[in-house]
Amino acid sequence: MSTTVRPAAPEAVASGSQPRIRRRPWLRRASLRRLGLVLAAWVVVAAFLAPLAWMVLGSFKTTVDFLAYPPVWLFPPTLGNYANVFADNNFPGYMLNSTIVAAGATLLALFLGIPAAYSVARWRRTALGMLLLAARMAPGIAFLIPLFVMFLSLHLVGSYVSLIASHLIFTLPLTVWMMVGFIEAVPLEIEQAARIDGCTVVGVLFRIVAPLTAQGIAATAILAFISSWNNFLFALVLSNEHTKTLPVAVLGYIGYNSIQWGTLMAAATLITLPVLVLALCVQRYIVRGLIAGAVAG
Amino acid sequence: MAETILTLAAPSRARTTRRRHDWTPDLLIAPALLAMIFVMGFPLLYLGYMSVHRWSLIGFSPPRFIGLANFAALAGDERFLSSLTRTLYFTALGLASNLPAGLGIALLLDQKFPTRNLLRALLILPMVATPAAMGLVWVVMLDPSLGIVRFLFGLIGIQHPPLWLSNPALVVPTLVFVDAWMWTPMVALICMAGLASLPADPFEAARVDGASAWQRFRFITFPLLTPTLVVAAMLRIMDLLKVIDIVYVMTGGGPGHLSETTNLYNYLVAMSYDKIGYGSTVALVLFALVLLCTGVLVRLRRMAAE
Numbered sequence: 001m002s003t004t005v006r007p008a009a010p011e012a013v014a015s016g017s018q019p020r021i022r023r024r025p026w027l028r029r030a031s032l033r034r035l036g037l038v039l040a041a042w043v044v045v046a047a048f049l050a051p052l053a054w055m056v057l058g059s060f061k062t063t064v065d066f067l068a069y070p071p072v073w074l075f076p077p078t079l080g081n082y083a084n085v086f087a088d089n090n091f092p093g094y095m096l097n098s099t100i101v102a103a104g105a106t107l108l109a110l111f112l113g114i115p116a117a118y119s120v121a122r123w124r125r126t127a128l129g130m131l132l133l134a135a136r137m138a139p140g141i142a143f144l145i146p147l148f149v150m151f152l153s154l155h156l157v158g159s160y161v162s163l164i165a166s167h168l169i170f171t172l173p174l175t176v177w178m179m180v181g182f183i184e185a186v187p188l189e190i191e192q193a194a195r196i197d198g199c200t201v202v203g204v205l206f207r208i209v210a211p212l213t214a215q216g217i218a219a220t221a222i223l224a225f226i227s228s229w230n231n232f233l234f235a236l237v238l239s240n241e242h243t244k245t246l247p248v249a250v251l252g253y254i255g256y257n258s259i260q261w262g263t264l265m266a267a268a269t270l271i272t273l274p275v276l277v278l279a280l281c282v283q284r285y286i287v288r289g290l291i292a293g294a295v296a297g
Numbered sequence: 298m299a300e301t302i303l304t305l306a307a308p309s310r311a312r313t314t315r316r317r318h319d320w321t322p323d324l325l326i327a328p329a330l331l332a333m334i335f336v337m338g339f340p341l342l343y344l345g346y347m348s349v350h351r352w353s354l355i356g357f358s359p360p361r362f363i364g365l366a367n368f369a370a371l372a373g374d375e376r377f378l379s380s381l382t383r384t385l386y387f388t389a390l391g392l393a394s395n396l397p398a399g400l401g402i403a404l405l406l407d408q409k410f411p412t413r414n415l416l417r418a419l420l421i422l423p424m425v426a427t428p429a430a431m432g433l434v435w436v437v438m439l440d441p442s443l444g445i446v447r448f449l450f451g452l453i454g455i456q457h458p459p460l461w462l463s464n465p466a467l468v469v470p471t472l473v474f475v476d477a478w479m480w481t482p483m484v485a486l487i488c489m490a491g492l493a494s495l496p497a498d499p500f501e502a503a504r505v506d507g508a509s510a511w512q513r514f515r516f517i518t519f520p521l522l523t524p525t526l527v528v529a530a531m532l533r534i535m536d537l538l539k540v541i542d543i544v545y546v547m548t549g550g551g552p553g554h555l556s557e558t559t560n561l562y563n564y565l566v567a568m569s570y571d572k573i574g575y576g577s578t579v580a581l582v583l584f585a586l587v588l589l590c591t592g593v594l595v596r597l598r599r600m601a602a603e
Contacts (some may be wrong), residue, residue: 009389028372029511034408034410037408037410038410040405041405041406041408041410041413041416042412042416044402044405045416045419045420046476047422048420048422048481048482049319049419049422049423050417051423051431051434051435051438051478052422052423054438054445055434057430058437058505061586064363064442066443067443068443068449068549069442069443069448069450071443071448072446086430091437094507108332108520111529112328112329112332113329114324115326115328115329116325116326116328116329116330118325118327119322119323119326119377119513120535122451123321123322124320125326126324126325128329128333129328131330131333131334131338134337134341135333135337136535137583137584137587137588137591138341138587139538139539139560139580139584139587140336140539140541141541141560141563141564141567141576141580141583142342142580142581142583142584143337143341143344144578145344145567145573145577145580146339146340146344146345146347146577147336148567149343149354149573150340150343152354152414155541155588165335165336166319166336168332168333168336169336169337172329172332172333173333176329177444178451184456201321201325205325208504215586225338225424229427230427230428232429232542232545232546233541233542233545233564236564237543237564237568238341246427246430247428247430247542250427250429250431250433251433251546252429253430253433256386256437259345261437261443264433265434267430268427268430268431268433268434270428271427271430272427272430272431274321275425276422276425276426276429279421279422279425280315280421280422283417283418286421286424286425286486287421287483287487287490290424290483290532
């Protein structure tokens with residue numbers, strides 16, 4: 001199935017040898033079966049996106065439209081849910097918390113992780129390897145119980161410090177893992193030339209390696225930010241009423257007696273949308289990041 | 298200076314041991330290493346220490362050393378044992394659904410057609426969407442009275458679908474389904490990367506010999522892709538054994554404890570029931586389980602490679 005197009009080489013050679021406009025092979029062989037496959041691909045991806053679409057759609061529904069059965073697809077949209085989100089529940093505060101924690105955990109991870117990655121990439125220092133692996137395999141709770149007790153005795157439970165420090169458990173391995181790959185792609189000759197010209201190692205790192213891997217650093221930063229922003233369990237254990245992040249705060253919209261459907265959807269949209277946009281910017285690197293362990297469940 | 302450059306170019310052990318030790322790489326890695334030791338290494342050691350104590354945060358009794366009593370208690374803890382079998386069931390269902398579905402999607406998107414790259418890009422969205430928020434969205438969608446899922450079942454003639462999240466037999470499969478919605482795309486993307494790196498020669502040879510599409514998949518694609526599938530399986534196992542976010546958000550372990558995974562039970566024991574020592578024990582066992590399962594898979598992979 002997957003292989004029908006793979007040996008495209010002979011055709012490419014053929015069309016290359018003939019002085020005519022190269023037509024796209026899929027058009028030339030546009031059989032019904034082929035069209036069916038393309039359609040199937042679209043349907044599958046649409047099915048995966050449907051819950052996200054339903055969430056965004058629901059966030060613009062009034063309560064009446066939301067409770068309608070069968071569900072309504074066309075309705076006069078309302079911004080009331082978004083107004084509700086910002087009116088109650090200190091949502092902007094939680095958004096600020098999430099931003100502070102995610103930005104803090106990301107910047108700290110870059111600051112610590114890039115030199116470490118440079119060391120790993122150029123001198124094969126593997127001491128971090130074991131810890132990196134442990135971070136991927138250990139359940140988050142295995143770190144959280146001792147960290148909770150430790151932060152408790154330091155009077156740091158509920159502080160940004162405890163949240164940022166604990167998020168390093170996944171942002172730092174992610175940063176090292178991603179950056180080693182990017183740094184290894186930088187040609188060694190440039191670094192050597194700089195060293196001969198009298199540049200220090202730190203100088204090489206900041207003036208040569210960092211600018212040359214700027215794109216990689218940006219991708220890494222975004223992935224670290226997303227993994228911190230999405231994290232639920234760590235904030236559940238280590239945050240308090242004032243430092244609660246969005247994934248924990250959103251639980252507040254499902255109460256025991258009433259669920260504010262539209263408001264819940266609006267809040268979910270506001271939490272998720274920034275992540276989706278950021279992720280699309282770095283979609284090429286997403287899987288690599290996830291392999292490193294963006295999830296600390 | 299010259300030596301440093303040479304070392305930079307070719308880090309040979311002989312050279313570095315003969316000359317003065319070059320501390321630069323150690324200094325570069327030290328801050329990260331210290332941070333990891335503080336937030337990971339030390340906590341893990343402390344976890345081991347706590348697991349042999351009776352430890353409570355509320356009240357005035359100091360931690361008391363009780364040896365391996367916590368580990369012994371696990372064997373008689375019905376709730377723990379059932380959470381363990383449930384977690385394994387969850388993992389098995391997850392693997393059985395994610396891998397075939399992911400491979401299927403990968404084969405579909407491996408075709409060359411316009412908008413293919415767009416589809417691939419869009420496919421990442423379920424796995425990056427905030428799990429806690431998406432869990433709640435799924436709760437709304439699965440709602441027995443106004444959920445869209447009920448409506449969709451109505452379209453195919455099933456007017457009264459089961460109560461997904463309160464039916465004891467269906468709650469775990471339903472949670473697996475939501476987990477699969479998030480993570481099957483990752484399996485698919487890993488498989489796509491694997492497919493793209495397969496050599497073209499065997500496929501051409503098979504075509505020349507007149508192999509059918511199914512035969513080409515069964516005897517060429519699948520065997521060549523097995524290492525990739527093992528990697529995907531390994532990543533999924535690690536996360537499936539630790540599943541907690543969507544369970545906490547969607548059912549809280551209910552109805553009763555019928556959807557309580559070991560990780561969730563672990564959280565409740567330590568954080569809600571204030572049994573810090575016992576919770577540490579459960580965490581160690583869960584960690585060991587993840588290590589064991591990944592280890593077995595690594596071993597299998599080596600055996601398959603030989």
